[in-house]
Amino acid sequence: MGDTVAIIPARGGSKGIPRKNIADLCGKPLIAWSILQARAARGVDSVWVTSDSAEILDVAVSHGANPIQRPAEISGDEASSESAWLHALDTIETGGTRVDLAIGMQATSPIREPSDLDRALAQFERERLDSLLTCCEVEDFFIWRYGPDGQPVGVNHDYKNRARRQNIEKRYLENGSFYLF
Numbered sequence: 001m002g003d004t005v006a007i008i009p010a011r012g013g014s015k016g017i018p019r020k021n022i023a024d025l026c027g028k029p030l031i032a033w034s035i036l037q038a039r040a041a042r043g044v045d046s047v048w049v050t051s052d053s054a055e056i057l058d059v060a061v062s063h064g065a066n067p068i069q070r071p072a073e074i075s076g077d078e079a080s081s082e083s084a085w086l087h088a089l090d091t092i093e094t095g096g097t098r099v100d101l102a103i104g105m106q107a108t109s110p111i112r113e114p115s116d117l118d119r120a121l122a123q124f125e126r127e128r129l130d131s132l133l134t135c136c137e138v139e140d141f142f143i144w145r146y147g148p149d150g151q152p153v154g155v156n157h158d159y160k161n162r163a164r165r166q167n168i169e170k171r172y173l174e175n176g177s178f179y180l181f
Helices: 030-040 054-062 081-094 114-126
Strands: 003-009 046-051 066-069 099-105 132-138 144-146 152-154 171-180
Touching: 003 030, 003 081, 030 046, 030 054, 030 099, 030 114, 046 054, 046 081, 054 066, 066 081, 081 099, 099 114, 114 132, 114 171
Parallel strands: 003 046, 003 099, 046 066
Antiparallel strands: 099 171, 132 171, 144 152
16 A cells, blocks of 8 residues: 655746745745645655755755655746646655655645645545545625627626526635645
8 A cells, every 4th residue: 555645846936926935924934834734634644845946845854844856847937736746756656655645735825724634535535536626615706707809708697687696606716725636
């Protein structure tokens, strides 16, 4: 039987908020919250941080994570979390750890508890899922977008036949907190 590993990608080259992954958030570097949550979850065997930044990896190690140096070709502005997770899985398994389940965590979505991870792991096993992601319910508001002609178009309603907001079908937004796969 293999391990359950948490993998946290943390790119060093953020342009929107420079050094965001190690910026202070309530007395800790942002990434530390995710590391500590994963370490505290009962179902997680090891925690890994993948980054192109030595500074981020140093912070990760100081908070109990294993470091993975991410190559430049999957570290640019358009690099996906998926490419980082796949590279990390390959690196972890090449190092001799058999992985049965991965938890992909976003450092920039730290509002979670270790119990959230444990409940998700239990649901994953109980329901024999092949993947699981975290979502939040979108409030029952009318949502608009601009159509091809530049005019507003209702996304979750017909503006010509508006239902009461309480009757709008519930929608869910992928919130990026974590993914099981």
